[in-house]
Amino acid sequence: MSKEKSPQKGNGMPRFNLNWLYIVVIGVLGYMLYQGESGGTGQNKQIDYSVFKEYVQKGYTADITVDKTEGLARMVVEGQHVRDVFKTGTKNTGAKPTCTTKYPSVDRLQEFLDASGYKGKVRYEESSNFFISLLGSLLPLIILVAIWMFFMRRMGGGGQAGIFNVGKSKAKLFEKTNGAPQVTFKDVAGQEGAKQEVREIVDFLKNPQKYTELGGKIPKGALLIGPPGTGKTLLAKAMAGEADVPFFSLAGSDFVEMFVGVGASRVRDLFRQAKEKAPCIIFIDEIDAIGRARGKNPTFNSNDERESTLNQLLTEMDGFANNSGVIIIAATNRVEILDEALLRAGRFDRQIQVDLPNLSERIDIFGVHLKPLKLEEGLDIEFLARQTAGFSGADIANVCNEAALIAARHDKKQVAKQDFLDAVDRIIGGLERKTQVMTAEEKKTTAIHEAGHATVSWLLEHANPLVKVTIVPRGRALGAAWYLPEERTNTTKEQMLDEICATLGGRAAEELFTGHISFGALNDLEVVTKRVTAMVAYLGMSDLLPNVSYYSAQESYFQRPYSDKTAELIDGEVRRLIAEQYERAKAILSENGAKHAQLTDLLVEREVIYTEDVENIFGKRPWKSRAEVLLEESAEKKQTEAEASAAQPALPVAAAESTEQAADATTEAATAPKDFETNETEITENKQ
Numbered sequence: 001m002s003k004e005k006s007p008q009k010g011n012g013m014p015r016f017n018l019n020w021l022y023i024v025v026i027g028v029l030g031y032m033l034y035q036g037e038s039g040g041t042g043q044n045k046q047i048d049y050s051v052f053k054e055y056v057q058k059g060y061t062a063d064i065t066v067d068k069t070e071g072l073a074r075m076v077v078e079g080q081h082v083r084d085v086f087k088t089g090t091k092n093t094g095a096k097p098t099c100t101t102k103y104p105s106v107d108r109l110q111e112f113l114d115a116s117g118y119k120g121k122v123r124y125e126e127s128s129n130f131f132i133s134l135l136g137s138l139l140p141l142i143i144l145v146a147i148w149m150f151f152m153r154r155m156g157g158g159g160q161a162g163i164f165n166v167g168k169s170k171a172k173l174f175e176k177t178n179g180a181p182q183v184t185f186k187d188v189a190g191q192e193g194a195k196q197e198v199r200e201i202v203d204f205l206k207n208p209q210k211y212t213e214l215g216g217k218i219p220k221g222a223l224l225i226g227p228p229g230t231g232k233t234l235l236a237k238a239m240a241g242e243a244d245v246p247f248f249s250l251a252g253s254d255f256v257e258m259f260v261g262v263g264a265s266r267v268r269d270l271f272r273q274a275k276e277k278a279p280c281i282i283f284i285d286e287i288d289a290i291g292r293a294r295g296k297n298p299t300f301n302s303n304d305e306r307e308s309t310l311n312q313l314l315t316e317m318d319g320f321a322n323n324s325g326v327i328i329i330a331a332t333n334r335v336e337i338l339d340e341a342l343l344r345a346g347r348f349d350r351q352i353q354v355d356l357p358n359l360s361e362r363i364d365i366f367g368v369h370l371k372p373l374k375l376e377e378g379l380d381i382e383f384l385a386r387q388t389a390g391f392s393g394a395d396i397a398n399v400c401n402e403a404a405l406i407a408a409r410h411d412k413k414q415v416a417k418q419d420f421l422d423a424v425d426r427i428i429g430g431l432e433r434k435t436q437v438m439t440a441e442e443k444k445t446t447a448i449h450e451a452g453h454a455t456v457s458w459l460l461e462h463a464n465p466l467v468k469v470t471i472v473p474r475g476r477a478l479g480a481a482w483y484l485p486e487e488r489t490n491t492t493k494e495q496m497l498d499e500i501c502a503t504l505g506g507r508a509a510e511e512l513f514t515g516h517i518s519f520g521a522l523n524d525l526e527v528v529t530k531r532v533t534a535m536v537a538y539l540g541m542s543d544l545l546p547n548v549s550y551y552s553a554q555e556s557y558f559q560r561p562y563s564d565k566t567a568e569l570i571d572g573e574v575r576r577l578i579a580e581q582y583e584r585a586k587a588i589l590s591e592n593g594a595k596h597a598q599l600t601d602l603l604v605e606r607e608v609i610y611t612e613d614v615e616n617i618f619g620k621r622p623w624k625s626r627a628e629v630l631l632e633e634s635a636e637k638k639q640t641e642a643e644a645s646a647a648q649p650a651l652p653v654a655a656a657e658s659t660e661q662a663a664d665a666t667t668e669a670a671t672a673p674k675d676f677e678t679n680e681t682e683i684t685e686n687k688q
């Protein structure tokens with residue numbers, strides 16, 4: 001289970017409010033319509049004052065309203081007289097039929113009414129001056145607009161972003177001038193690999209001409225890949241701090257709103273602002289909220305808005321020149337769901353892995369976050385780091401803060417070890433479902449599995465040289481063994497078999513040393529099955545189907561170029577080859593059980609081990625790696641060339657020959673089908 005922030009956060013609310021808004025609009029419109037019916041279009045007749053007097057004398061009315069402000073008198077016509085006045089029957093409008101007249105003055109009107117012997121009601125109104133009556137009729141509309149603006153403001157986020165700012169980007173700008181303290185690489189503990197990679201980008205920002213003068217293109221974007229809380233935002237901020245440039249920060253979900261087109265216009269606005277501030281860095285957290293692959297996982301609502309936002313982002317990235325000085329850093333935990341278009345050259349073509357910290361990195365991170373605390377004498381930082389396997393940098397920052405709070409609650413003057421332990425417990429409780437905090441037993445199993453890979457690959461001549469083995473969870477993988485990819489121009493059957501054997505070494509070790517097999521090998525088995533299938537069906541490397549290839553460049557599963565019988569044969573051969581290599585791995589492991597156990601213990605203790613550590617246990621490998629062979633060859637070649645040129649000038653014929661050979665080699669490589677190249681960099685395990 002991985003720890004993910006929901007990329008959709010904040011989307012639920014506006015959608016709900018939208019329904020609400022519709023109800024209010026319909027209600028208000030309905031009310032206005034009703035008002036119009038009863039007031040404006042009821043039966044009413046403008047009459048002269050003399051006619052008015054006549055009607056009163058004839059007793060047509062028993063209800064007169066005098067509006068003093070407007071100088072109008074209105075009489076309600078009694079039912080039996082309606083036909084006399086209007087020449088038609090009563091219309092069924094709900095309102096009483098009336099006649100209105102302009103009277104000369106209130107005094108004269110009163111005199112007349114007294115003289116005429118009128119017995120009905122007379123009401124005097126001083127009510128509405130013009131503006132108030134206007135306000136009255138506009139009131140519903142005003143309420144409507146107010147409600148509308150209220151929601152727009154809520155969605156626009158922040159005080160200044162109101163109805164007119166909905167298309168403006170919501171990026172926060174950090175500049176030296178607005179007092180934000182400059183974060184530098186010193187604030188980012190560990191993450192040496194990631195720091196090394198972004199250092200180059202910092203240099204681009206600082207000295208662009210150094211690169212452009214040589215005709216080089218400055219990268220436009222980099223993708224930081226890693227679980228939440230590992231310091232991706234921190235790293236991007238540190239880049240801006242190191243390069244001393246402004247920093248725009250926002251999340252992918254900030255672009256996406258209920259209104260179509262808002263996201264795209266926010267992207268446009270963001271880039272406009274950024275170009276004004278160039279050189280600068282734009283940081284987009286959780287890019288997967290907009291960058292998810294199109295067509296995959298369609299939710300029931302159409303994703304038009306997200307797509308148009310993504311398209312706008314791509315357009316903007318393609319649109320600005322390589323030397324404009326705007327560099328976009330995006331972060332995600334799930335690179336596999338990103339749209340491929342984002343990863344294409346000239347966009348986020350640099351991918352930087354930001355992993356959970358290992359033991360020594362956790363010590364460093366504790367170092368950063370313990371600094372502001374008052375600690376008890378002799379607090380063992382390494383001990384703390386050991387208690388927090390699987391924690392991210394943010395979790396550790398949290399532990400330090402929580403420990404200080406716990407100590408304060410107990411009125412202590414210093415933060416003590418026990419406070420940290422309590423804080424760790426509390427945070428593990430909160431994280432349990434979100435992160436992969438491993439129990440001691442799980443840790444041991446993972447170590448056995450990884451040590452299995454390491455042992456087998458170390459002892460096989462053609463397996464890739466091992467670089468690093470770790471049991472720090474990474475993404476959905478529990479642990480990993482890294483191999484140096486041998487950039488072979490061609491791969492032999494022996495090499496493929498050795499690699500397959502090493503990949504199966506993880507599960508073989510589990511079975512052999514724990515008696516159980518686990519989920520942990522899912523990814524291994526997937527890789528192995530694919531490769532063995534390629535060997536049998538495409539490369540003609542199995543005994544039963546030698547030298548046939550059913551490879552096709554436009555493979556379609558519906559037109560297999562072979563019979564069902566051959567399909568069975570392929571399946572059988574795949575199973576046989578895998579079983580063979582699995583047994584081979586088990587044999588190697590049981591022969592070297594003691595050394596494997598040593599490696600396992602070292603892994604449990606240190607969480608990450610390197611080539612030297614494996615060498616200390618197993619001794620040096622008797623074989624040279626390809627890189628070493630190449631190095632020696634080129635040294636030899638230089639030697640002979642030097643000798644030759646000392647004797648006589650190089651012959652042009654010889655030069656021509658060697659280029660011909662080189663050309664041959666490249667065509668060989670180019671025609672080898674790409675999809676089963678074997679120089680994978682790592683083997684990881686899925687946990688699910």
Ligand code: ADP
Pocket residue numbers: 187188189190191227228229230231232233234235331365368392393394395397
């Ligand atoms: P992300 O962007 O990867 O989710 P953040 O950069 O927001 O993670 O990290 C959150 C906080 O965790 C940081 O502000 C910092 O306090 C702490 N933190 C994370 N990684 C590190 C690190 N490598 N060194 C020091 N502090 C870290």
Ligand code: ZN
Pocket residue numbers: 449453503506507520521524683684685
């Ligand atoms: Zn494995």
